[in-house]
C-alpha cells in the first residue's frame with residue numbers, strides 16, 4: 001500500500017445535532033472513537049485543545065498536563081499518534097468578537113493564553129504542530145474593525161507563539177466566511193502572505209480544507225498546488241462541498257469525483273506525505289445515519305482517496321504528455337473521463 005498516512009478529528013464522529021435540531025443518536029466515548037479510528041485504518045487523530053483536555057478553561061496547569069498525558073496514553077495503547085492540536089478560539093464568551101483580532105485587549109490576551117495552553121497540550125501529546133482556524137477573526141459589519149490593525153494583532157500573537165516554543169510549527173487553515181461574514185484570512189494566498197509577515201516564515205505552513213476553497217470560489221487542487229510551490233502545504237482536510245452554502249464537510253469525492261481526483265493527483269505528483277504530512281479528513285456524518293453506521297463517511301472517504309490514488313498511478317503518462325504537447329486538451333479531458341469511468345480508451 002502507499003506511504004500515505006490518514007487522520008481525522010474526534011468531532012468527525014458525532015451524535016448528529018445541527019443548528020435546527022438536537023442529537024439523533026448515541027455518542028461514542030473517546031476510547032470508542034480511538035478504537036474505531038484504528039479499525040478503519042487511520043494512523044493519527046487531530047485534536048482541538050479541549051478534545052484532549054475537556055473543560056480546559058476551568059483547569060489548573062497541573063490538571064491540564066495530567067489530562068493531556070491520560071489522552072496520550074489512550075492513543076499509545078491503541079497504536080495511534082496525535083497529528084496536531086488546534087485551540088478552540090470560537091466558543092468562549094471571550095471570543096465573541098474574534099480571538100486575536102477582537103477589539104477588546106482582554107479578549108486578545110485570552111486568545112493568546114488559550115493558544116499557549118494548546119501548545120503545552122501538544123507537547124504532552126507528542127506533536128509540535130498547532131493549527132489555527134481563525135473562525136471569528138473577521139467581521140460581520142465592515143466598520144467594526146480596522147483591517148491593518150487586525151493584521152498587526154494577528155502577526156503579533158503568532159510571533160509570541162513562535163517565540164514561546166522554538167520548535168513549534170503553525171499551520172493556518174483559511175476559510176472565507178462562516179461563522180463571520182468576512183474572514184481576515186479567507187484564502188491560501190492570504191495565509192501564505194501572512195506567514196511572511198511573521199518572525200519565522202520557515203515555521204509557518206498551511207492546512208487546506210477542500211470545502212473552504214470551494215466556498216471561496218477556488219479550485220482545491222490548484223490551491224494545494226499553490227501552497228506546495230511555497231513548500232507550505234503541511235496538512236489537508238479533504239472533504240467535499242455542494243456549491244455555495246454552509247460548510248458541508250461532505251464525504252471526500254461525493255459531489256465531484258473529478259475535483260477529488262485532481263486533489264489526489266496534485267498531492268501524489270508533488271510527493272505530499274514525504275515529510276510526514278498526513279492525509280487529514282474533515283468529514284461530517286449525515287444526520288440521517290444510525291449510530292452503528294455513523295462512521296462510514298470516514299472509512300469511505302479514506303477508501304475513495306485510495307481508489308483515486310490508483311487512478312492517478314495508472315494514468316498513461318506517455319499519452320498524457322503527448323496530448324499536452326499537441327495542445328489537444330479536448331482529447332485530454334476525454335481521456336481522463338474514460339480513465340475515471342474505467343472505459344476502454
Ligand SMILES: [Mn+2]
Nearest residue numbers: 209211247249
Ligand atoms: Mn469544513
